[in-house]
Amino acid sequence: MKNIKSISIKKGLVESVISFMNVPLSASESRARNRVVTILVKELTDIDKERDSLLKQYSNKDEKGNFKTIENGTKYDITPENLSLVNIEMGKLLNEDFVIDVLPSNLEDLKVAYKAIKKTEKEMNISEGILYEELLKKFEVVNEK
Secondary structure (H helix, E strand, O other), rough: OOOEEEEEEEHHHHHHHHHHHHOOHHHHHHHHHHHHHHHHHHHHHHHHHHHHHHHHHHEEEEEOOOOOOOOOOOOOOOHHHHHHHHHHHHHHHHOOOOEEEEOOOOOHHHHHHHHHHHHHHOOOHHHHHHHHHHHHHHHHHOOOO
């Protein structure tokens, strides 16, 4: 059985990957890139759901067990101690790897995503430049034979 290649990205960097792919492409390349972006956006949605779940888990509750909110219902009421626990758990979550298997069904889409990342012309500070270089290396697997 062949080894399956994969692209492994820290969950905390998924949004940055999308940002680096935000470059003009031809119509067909744009569709291919957007299929990869859809996968990444789904992961962002899952991360956001997990974050919301953590906030609910650690929020204060009223006598009926409902979540207490503050600031007109826009934020959960969480003690500083519990907020610290939420931040620890979120740090662990964002440090987990999000893995995209490179399969015949998505290889061409991932090649276009790699091309889009390479094509970015945005100016970068040092940390963005390091991240950019790291992402290029991770996506290079799509061009390996």
